[in-house]
Amino acid sequence: MSAKHGTGYTMGFAAAVCLVCSVFVCLSAVALKDRQEKNKKLDEQKNVLKAAGLLAPNEDADAAKVAELYESVQPKVVDLKTGNVLDDVDAATVNMRAAISDNSKSFEAPANDAKVLRLPNQALVYEVMQDGKPSLLILPVSGKGLWSTLYGFLALDVDTTTVKGVSFYEHGETPGLGGEIENPKWTALWKNRTVYDENFAPAFKVVKGQAGSPEDAPHQVDGLSGATLTGKGVTALVNFWVGENGFGPFLAKFREGGI
């Protein structure tokens, strides 16, 4: 069988197909960027609402419903080192996850058990407002589990220590083992536990086995069977983010009524 076209033709044809495809991919990436950004924002808002208990864990609300519920949420920008609220900075301009890849917007974290390597200069805190006053504080939290970085939101009462809700929305732990951090039956056990001891030192712990009631074990939550290492990561990340290198300075100022 004789070849119909020479090598040059075949190479040129392949190059033309590649060029057309790459132009198509670039154009769709640009065209979809806005929609992707909107979906990311919507997802973040849903997760904040889930931690706040304003949206059920498995509820998949549409954009209109999320926007309605989110009206009571006020994002605040916090200078992580001082704990001061930066009223002149628009929360929409703050992206904590992007900031840690930019040396001008982040700094090296002191060694810590949560294995947080860098911290953003500016962090977000979400206040749920009721009758013109904050009724809940929602903190973004993250840290290493066994296989992956765990990302979640922790909702605290205005006493800054009592947990009102938690939601882990992104991780790469094993489904059925560490992945159970997403299970609403487990996260429900966190309610009314306290993250600080009586001196406001971080005291939260995911124990191995059962913790008992919030009255008997105020700072403890049941372990996840077969996932002790993920549980240790959760312990470390909660204590890190409510501690002096996380939101501790902000929470102290909030408690003292300075914010």
Ligand SMILES: Cc1cc2nc3c(=O)[nH]c(=O)nc-3n(C[C@H](O)[C@H](O)[C@H](O)COP(=O)(O)O)c2cc1C
């Ligand atoms: C394939 C595989 C996946 C695992 N995934 C996890 C996990 O996601 N989180 C975790 O803590 N342990 C995981 N483990 C188990 C850990 O290696 C370790 O045995 C476990 O954390 C100890 O928990 P236990 O004391 O509750 O049994 C996994 C083990 C295997 C073999």
